[in-house]
Amino acid sequence: MEMIGVPIPYFLNVLLTAILDRIKVQKCKVTPQLVKEAFEEDLLGGSTSAVFLHYRTRIEQYSYYTDIEARAAKIILGKLSCSDKPIKRDTLYQDFLKTGNFAPGLQAREDFMRLMNKLDNDFYLVADDDHYTFYSRVLKMWWKTNYGWY
Secondary structure: OOOOOOOOHHHHHHHHHHHHHHHHHHOOOOOHHHHHHHHHHHHOOOHHHHHHHHHHHHHHHOOOOOHHHHHHHHHHHHHHHHOOOOEEHHHHHHHHHHHHOOOOOHHHHHHHHHHHHHHHHOOOEEEEOOEEEEOOHHHHHHHHHHHOOO
């Protein structure tokens, strides 16, 4: 549970399936090392890591996010994935302004907050006072490995 973070049933199911597959193939018992290997090699890096790709592609594929929101979302999520601690709202707002080449103001702030609410509602991130972080530790780790640039 420490490795996976927030217990999202789908991610737990994928990890447990990877663990069971390893037990069958290796004909062994569950050990902390086996769980770690299943987590790192199968869930985050193996064929099951494709389950995470949906989280990135759905930002671009659905009309729920505008083009500028999609670009800003990927930059914001990339930045959050590389940070060991939550990032201040104002820092992410500045990134949003740069991405869209927006001037600061009421409309830009509303557009930014609308994007952040969408990302919150879609379980990408979570707000704590005036800071944001990834909702899921597993998704954060995967995002950092595959798209952790901004």
